[in-house]
Amino acid sequence: MAEPRRIIPFSPPDISEADIKAVTDALRSGWITTGPRTKELEKALASFTEAARVATFSSATMALECALHALGIGPGDEVITSAYTYTASCSCICHVGATPVLCDVAPDSYEMDYEQLASLVTPRTRAIIPVDLGGRMVNYRALFAALDDAASRGAWKPDGRNGIARAAEATVGRPLVIADGAHSLGATYDGKPSGAVGDMTAFSFHAVKNLTTAEGGALAWRRGLFPDDELYQMLMLLSLHGQTKDALAKARVGAWEYDIAFPGYKCNMTDLQAALGLSQLGRYDKLLDRRHAIIAAYEHGLADLPIEAMPHAGHQEGTSFRSSGHLMLTRLSGQGEPFRNRFIEELGALGVASNVHYKPLPLLTAYRNMGFAIEGFPNALAQYENEVTLPLHTCLSDEDVAYVVDAVHTAYRRAEEAR
Numbered sequence: 102m103a104e105p106r107r108i109i110p111f112s113p114p115d116i117s118e119a120d121i122k123a124v125t126d127a128l129r130s131g132w133i134t135t136g137p138r139t140k141e142l143e144k145a146l147a148s149f150t151e152a153a154r155v156a157t158f159s160s161a162t163m164a165l166e167c168a169l170h171a172l173g174i175g176p177g178d179e180v181i182t183s184a185y186t187y188t189a190s191c192s193c194i195c196h197v198g199a200t201p202v203l204c205d206v207a208p209d210s211y212e213m214d215y216e217q218l219a220s221l222v223t224p225r226t227r228a229i230i231p232v233d234l235g236g237r238m239v240n241y242r243a244l245f246a247a248l249d250d251a252a253s254r255g256a257w258k259p260d261g262r263n264g265i266a267r268a269a270e271a272t273v274g275r276p277l278v279i280a281d282g283a284h285s286l287g288a289t290y291d292g293k294p295s296g297a298v299g300d301m302t303a304f305s306f307h308a309v310k311n312l313t314t315a316e317g318g319a320l321a322w323r324r325g326l327f328p329d330d331e332l333y334q335m336l337m338l339l340s341l342h343g344q345t346k347d348a349l350a351k352a353r354v355g356a357w358e359y360d361i362a363f364p365g366y367k368c369n370m371t372d373l374q375a376a377l378g379l380s381q382l383g384r385y386d387k388l389l390d391r392r393h394a395i396i397a398a399y400e401h402g403l404a405d406l407p408i409e410a411m412p413h414a415g416h417q418e419g420t421s422f423r424s425s426g427h428l429m430l431t432r433l434s435g436q437g438e439p440f441r442n443r444f445i446e447e448l449g450a451l452g453v454a455s456n457v458h459y460k461p462l463p464l465l466t467a468y469r470n471m472g473f474a475i476e477g478f479p480n481a482l483a484q485y486e487n488e489v490t491l492p493l494h495t496c497l498s499d500e501d502v503a504y505v506v507d508a509v510h511t512a513y514r515r516a517e518e519a520r
């Protein structure tokens with residue numbers, strides 16, 4: 102086969118000269134670990150997401166795990182998440198010793214089936230982790246309604262494990278919602294940004310995400326729900342050994358003394374990472390617009406093929422949404438796994454990297470070993486078998502996008518011919 106005319110990587114980081122300067126400035130500043138830049142990033146993110154507060158971490162996974170810990174969730178508690186997600190939405194539940202409960206997606210949907218979700222709620226349910234897949238915020242109205250319904254039927258009752266959880270459960274009167282917003286920074290639902298909709302929202306700044314700090318994450322939470330200072334303090338303790346003074350406070354002359362409140366984790370963000378995050382956040386609105394322009398070009402260019410793209414903007418049940426344009430999730434409608442895999446190979450031969458988001462958790466050894474069987478999640482399986490994610494990132498030129506559109510047509514034809 103001839104060499105491809107172009108190589109289109111799946112999701113390279115978009116690093117500008119200004120980003121590089123921001124990081125080298127931090128390196129030269131004499132303060133490289135958690136410090137002023139990290140605190141500035143937390144404030145900037147809280148303002149951007151209209152959240153009460155934001156705490157930063159070394160990853161979204163640790164943001165989720167620390168959120169569960171801060172709510173006192175552990176052994177004997179149940180936490181529900183989607184079967185159609187990345188392992189991190191569920192491994193955090195396992196790490197705190199709680200019981201993961203998986204919910205299938207609705208037919209032809211990337212979102213949990215909210216009827217099934219309501220039926221999975223028990224008096225032990227302490228939290229739900231929905232996933233804003235591809236950067237599109239889930240149907241929070243339907244999600245909250247399902248949980249309200251379960252609570253009003255008496256399937257659930259408030260039983261917060263600590264003061265932080267009790268305050269929030271009493272306010273909302275349903276299990277708490279900790280959104281896996283790893284993809285959804287900058288998305289809106291009903292005019293509200295991700296970070297201001299879920300009770301808590303975890304963001305990822307991993308290298309492949311929309312906004313990167315190489316590795317990193319953050320937890321945002323809604324206004325008026327939690328004791329903000331107490332929750333922030335608890336998250337800071339969790340992320341840094343349970344130590345009562347962070348490195349910056351300890352570095353002040355004469356302020357050496359500290360205590361360890363409990364044996365905490367070590368998953369704080371550094372100022373080098375925060376410098377990169379702040380620089381990226383400064384141009385993030387432009388990056389989001391570019392992502393949406395690329396999505397529009399894809400939608401236009403692929404309209405003649407039997408390929409369904411997940412909508413990234415529009416209205417659903419009277420509610421408007423605009424995604425963060427994180428992933429170009431598509432489905433080769435009705436084709437099945439062998440065709441999908443052949444299509445991905447043909448795309449690869451044309452130099453175009455693609456991916457599958459996601460292999461449902463019950464197909465993975467770890468979750469099979471916990472007793473989850475894919476037979477119980479038929480909609481997740483059907484969704485997965487036809488899914489292909491096309492490259493969507495801000496290093497793509499208009500010519501690159503046109504090349505991918507062409508390559509998709511060629512690969513689709515070749516996969517049909519190979520059948």
Ligand SMILES: *Cc1c(COP(=O)(O)O)cnc(C)c1O
Pocket residue numbers: 159160161162163186187189190232281283284304305306307317318
């Ligand atoms: C990337 C990702 C995570 C984990 O993010 P990290 O920052 O790498 O921990 C969690 N959930 C989803 C859906 C993701 O894609």
